[in-house]
Amino acid sequence: MTAKQFFKSNVFKCLIxxxxxxxxxxxxxxxxxxxxxVTEEEMFKRQFNKQVSAVYDGRTxxxxxxxxxxxxxxxxxxxxxxxxxxxxxNDYLVQAEGKGGYNGSLTIWTIIKMDxxxxxxxxxxxxxxxxxxxxxxxxxxxxANLNLFAQDYKDGIIYNYGDxxxxxxxxxxxxxxxxxxxxxxxxxIEFINAxxxxxxxxxxxxxxxxxxxVNTDKDTKYELNADGDVVFTVRTKANAPAGYFTVEIxxxxxxxxxxxxxxxxxxxxxHGEDKTEEEYNEIVDKMILTYMGKDLKYxxxxxxxxxxYPGDNSDKFEETGASRSNYLCMYAGxxxxxxxQKALDKLTTDGGETDE
Numbered sequence: 001m002t003a004k005q006f007f008k009s010n011v012f013k014c015l016i017x018x019x020x021x022x023x024x025x026x027x028x029x030x031x032x033x034x035x036x037x038v039t040e041e042e043m044f045k046r047q048f049n050k051q052v053s054a055v056y057d058g059r060t061x062x063x064x065x066x067x068x069x070x071x072x073x074x075x076x077x078x079x080x081x082x083x084x085x086x087x088x089x090n091d092y093l094v095q096a097e098g099k100g101g102y103n104g105s106l107t108i109w110t111i112i113k114m115d116x117x118x119x120x121x122x123x124x125x126x127x128x129x130x131x132x133x134x135x136x137x138x139x140x141x142x143x144a145n146l147n148l149f150a151q152d153y154k155d156g157i158i159y160n161y162g163d164x165x166x167x168x169x170x171x172x173x174x175x176x177x178x179x180x181x182x183x184x185x186x187x188x189i190e191f192i193n194a195x196x197x198x199x200x201x202x203x204x205x206x207x208x209x210x211x212x213x214v215n216t217d218k219d220t221k222y223e224l225n226a227d228g229d230v231v232f233t234v235r236t237k238a239n240a241p242a243g244y245f246t247v248e249i250x251x252x253x254x255x256x257x258x259x260x261x262x263x264x265x266x267x268x269x270x271h272g273e274d275k276t277e278e279e280y281n282e283i284v285d286k287m288i289l290t291y292m293g294k295d296l297k298y299x300x301x302x303x304x305x306x307x308x309y310p311g312d313n314s315d316k317f318e319e320t321g322a323s324r325s326n327y328l329c330m331y332a333g334x335x336x337x338x339x340x341q342k343a344l345d346k347l348t349t350d351g352g353e354t355d356e
Contacts, residue, residue, distance in 0.1 A: 051109060051128045052086075052093065061088045071195060072203050076216030077237070078187025081107070083195070090114045091125055092192050098184025099212065100162075100237055102176035104133040108184035110149070112192050119196050124150040127185055132177070140174035141181065149185055158218055159185055165243025165266055175240045186217060204346065209338040210307055213237050213331045219246060222343040228253055230343045233263075234332040239309065242266045242324040249336040255295050257333065260288050267325045275321065283322040284329055291333050299334040303327075307334050 048063060063084035073080040082095040092112045097105045111125040127149045132138050148170065149159060160166040162179030172178050205216045214220055219235035232249045243266035250259040267280035275283075291298070299307065302316045309327050310316045317326045 047109075047130060051130070052111065052126075055111060055126045056089065059088070061086045063093055066092075066195075068195065071191070073191065074203060074206070075187040075190055076203070076205065076211060076214075077183035078217075080187060080191045083192075085118075086111070089125075090116060090118060092195075094188035094192060095130060096184040096188045096191075098180040098182070098187070100176060100183055101133065101136055101180035102174070103135045106133075106136065106138070106177060106180045106184065107131040108181055108188075110185050110188040112188065114192075114196065121155075121189065121192060121196070124153045124185070124189075126150060127181070129181070136177055137174040138177050140172045141177055142172075145170060145172060145178065146181075157189075162240075163238045163243055164240060164268060165238065175238070179238065183217075190217070205339075208335070208342055210331060210335040213239065213328060214335050215244065222339075222347070224344075224347050225250070229258060230336075230340055230347065232332075232336040232339075232343070234335055235264075236266070236328040236332055238266065239324040239328050241268050242322075242328060243268060245325070245328050245332065247329065247332050249333065251336050251340045255337065255340050256293050257291050257295075257337065258293075260291050260329075260333065262288070262329070265325075266328065267322060280322040280325055284325050287317060287322075287326050288329060291330075294333070294337070296334060296337040299330050299337070303330065303334075307331055 052063075053061070063086055066083045066085055068080065068083050071080075077099050079097040079099075080094060081097060084093040085091075086093055090113070092114060094110045094112060095107060096110065097107050099105050107130040109126075109128045109130045111127075112121055113123040113125050114120065115122055127146045129138055129141070129146075145161070148161065152159070152168075159182040160168050160179075161170040161182055162172075162175040162177070163169055164175065170178065203216075205211065205220070208216075213236050215235045215237050220233060222230055222232045225231050230251045232251065233246065234249060235246045236244050238244050244264070245262060245266045246264035248259070248261045248263055249257060252258045262281075262284065265277070265281050265284065267277050267284065303310060307330075309324075312323045313321075314323055317323060317330075
């Protein structure tokens, strides 16, 4: 078939017709997509009407977004994204990302009640889940679970419902998700306390590496000893079923671990299925002996630069059988050795002890 015959053929005519249909369809789809696109503002309105309006029994309330630029919004286990003032009720609505979920971070809305001067928190009005990653088992977190934040509020509270070793632990079968929610709410309270007081709070752990499994909001600190070493007190997060560990790590002037002491074990009795709490702790103690004289490279050589959890019964550990507890202790070791110089610089510049 010649080129002239092809252009006159039915095949060519069909191809042209098909291309025209595709072109017109594409134009219509582009136009429709523009009409159907949900803007961030529209998404906020929908979520606000769905999750917040009901809290006020249908009363009309108006959220006024506040400028939080210049504030410290990164709070260790959470990040503050946005804040609105609900003027009719003297409430702040805080949108915060809580770290530590099963598949990532959860975005949480916390409505915080304030006094008439907007200077002091008087309680929690409501907590709701705004967004979460695929596969997160948030369906196990009931309304009654979320209502605990309002029921249990008191000045200075640190919510810890997802930690099996904490007295406040609540069984949900979604401990990771509940921990992430707690992190977001704790961060929201901390931020509003500073924001309401006009305080721009500095983060003593700004720029520190390996914070994902370290609770920099509570108990974690660093200080100089008489020998010029940096002494880290590290409270890890839980790695269910293992609860949090609190350890003291002395890093010498050469950047190597001189001493590693467990102050609080997070191991939990497996109730006869495997090992007792004491047996798990013995495994952890043996593992810790291998950390002496080591620097960051020792930990990253075993677990990689990202220090991700390698899975249960991994061959990455010298002593197996307590993988989740061992991981937390290794992560604390990586945190201390990776941040030795940063901590030293802060301490020698600012002087004294730094903590949260």
